[in-house]
Amino acid sequence: MGRAMDSEDTENKGAGPLDDAIDEAAHNAQIVGQLADLKIGSSQLFLQTTEQTRMALCIADPHQDDCPIVYCNQAFLDLTGYARDEVIGRNCRFLQGPATRQSATKRLGDAMRTAVYSVVDVLNYRKDGTAFWNAVHVGPIYDEQGELAYFFGSQWDITELLAARETIVEGERVAKELRHRTDNLFAVLTAIVRLSARGSSDVAEFAGKVERRIEALAGAHRASLSSEALEHDQTDLLTLVEAVMRPYRNAYADRIELCGEPTRLPRQHVTPIGLTMHELATNALKYGALAHQDGKVQIEWQVSRDTLVVEWIERREEGASLLAQEPEIKGTGSGTRLIDGVIRGLGGSVDVRFEPEGLKAVIRVPTRSRKAN
Numbered sequence: 001m002g003r004a005m006d007s008e009d010t011e012n013k014g015a016g017p018l019d020d021a022i023d024e025a026a027h028n029a030q031i032v033g034q035l036a037d038l039k040i041g042s043s044q045l046f047l048q049t050t051e052q053t054r055m056a057l058c059i060a061d062p063h064q065d066d067c068p069i070v071y072c073n074q075a076f077l078d079l080t081g082y083a084r085d086e087v088i089g090r091n092c093r094f095l096q097g098p099a100t101r102q103s104a105t106k107r108l109g110d111a112m113r114t115a116v117y118s119v120v121d122v123l124n125y126r127k128d129g130t131a132f133w134n135a136v137h138v139g140p141i142y143d144e145q146g147e148l149a150y151f152f153g154s155q156w157d158i159t160e161l162l163a164a165r166e167t168i169v170e171g172e173r174v175a176k177e178l179r180h181r182t183d184n185l186f187a188v189l190t191a192i193v194r195l196s197a198r199g200s201s202d203v204a205e206f207a208g209k210v211e212r213r214i215e216a217l218a219g220a221h222r223a224s225l226s227s228e229a230l231e232h233d234q235t236d237l238l239t240l241v242e243a244v245m246r247p248y249r250n251a252y253a254d255r256i257e258l259c260g261e262p263t264r265l266p267r268q269h270v271t272p273i274g275l276t277m278h279e280l281a282t283n284a285l286k287y288g289a290l291a292h293q294d295g296k297v298q299i300e301w302q303v304s305r306d307t308l309v310v311e312w313i314e315r316r317e318e319g320a321s322l323l324a325q326e327p328e329i330k331g332t333g334s335g336t337r338l339i340d341g342v343i344r345g346l347g348g349s350v351d352v353r354f355e356p357e358g359l360k361a362v363i364r365v366p367t368r369s370r371k372a373n
Contacts, residue, residue: 056080056155058092059141062148066091067112070150079155081127092153095134097125108138115140115148121158133159234264237273237308241299244277252290252297260301263308269365272342273310276350279339280312280361288359289314295358308365314358 050057056076060067068089077084080095096105104122111118117139124134135158141150241258242249249256265273277299281290289295294316301310343350348365 058087058153058155060092060151060153062112062151067151076155079126079132079157080124086127095122095124097123097129097131099123099131100125108136111138112151121162124155132157133162234266235270237263237265237301240265240270240274241277244274245281245299248281248285248290255290255296257296257298259298260310261303263301263303265308266368269308269346272346272348272365273363275342276310276339276363277312280359284314284359289316292316303367306367308363308367310363310365312359312361312363314360316358 050073053073054075056073056079058069058072058076061070064070068091069087070089072084072087077087080087093105100123104120107118107120108122111120117137119135119137122134122136123131125131135156137154137156139152140148141152143149237260238258245256245258281297284290284295284297289297296315298313298315299310300313301308303309339350343363343365346365348363351362351364353360353362
């Protein structure tokens with residue numbers, strides 16, 4: 001009964017350290033026997049094999065000071081650009097450089113201190129200073145008595161492999177981003193067409209509204225597609241406002257002023273902020289500051305407590321009023337509904353006031369992105 005329990009317990013636990021050692025010794029003995037059958041000496045076999053392989057190899061001696069390299073093959077010299085006499089006698093750390101990560105070298109050092117096998121990706125440098133990603137495999141070599149004799153190291157240049165992997169990952173990210181942007185674009189276009197139709201009395205007016213709003217939308221998206229914006233998944237607010245306001249600033253360069261601290265917008269904010277700027281500019285051109293020769297528009301922004309505050313301020317010369325006409329933005333026109341809808345979709349708010357000096361709109365949106373409606 002006791003033996004049966006012991007046998008079952010051994011099977012469940014697996015082989016112990018002694019069994020592992022016996023298995024390894026038997027495996028090594030089998031290899032030695034196979035090598036003994038070859039019609040060539042072990043030294044010649046080793047040298048000819050290692051010199052012909054395309055894998056970079058080196059052997060280091062842990063019994064000498066600083067564990068120097070005592071052998072390297074031709075592939076190692078080809079990989080690093082060094083001559084053999086520049087390698088032998090040096091610790092392998094001479095391949096490290098300014099961008100080599102300490103975490104990687106620590107893993108290699110730990111593997112050698114504990115005499116275990118390890119594979120680590122390390123940024124190394126050739127003799128000419130060029131960097132390459134090196135998949136380093138280190139492991140102990142034992143003598144016939146089972147004592148540590150050397151460390152074996154193989155090197156494989158994986159720079160192109162990592163670059164290809166990053167290209168694939170980046171391509172997948174861009175494809176996902178484009179799908180997301182396309183979905184959002186069609187949703188916004190649908191809203192633009194629907195809201196423009198409500199406030200239009202004829203086809204020409206309707207077509208004009210749609211065209212101008214789509215142009216503003218295109219300007220906002222162009223600002224979000226710069227290499228820097230794609231890299232950081234954020235868009236500079238000044239770049240966005242300049243892109244949307246460009247048609248108006250070309251005509252009224254000295255009458256539109258932009259003022260604000262450097263601010264990066266999450267990509268979800270680009271379309272709502274861009275369309276809001278366009279609607280306010282259209283209103284200013286029809287009814288507000290830009291409809292008068294002495295009228296001016298000032299756009300200011302700042303970030304306060306995780307909230308972006310954008311102020312649209314219209315004014316005329318002192319004593320003049322901008323309220324001669326009923327502004328469209330004041331009522332429930334398509335522009336008002338569009339601004340209110342896109343800003344609320346970001347979890348923000350719009351406060352529009354009509355002062356004697358002119359319209360003042362304050363837009364508040366959280367700087368942290370959220371899924372827009």
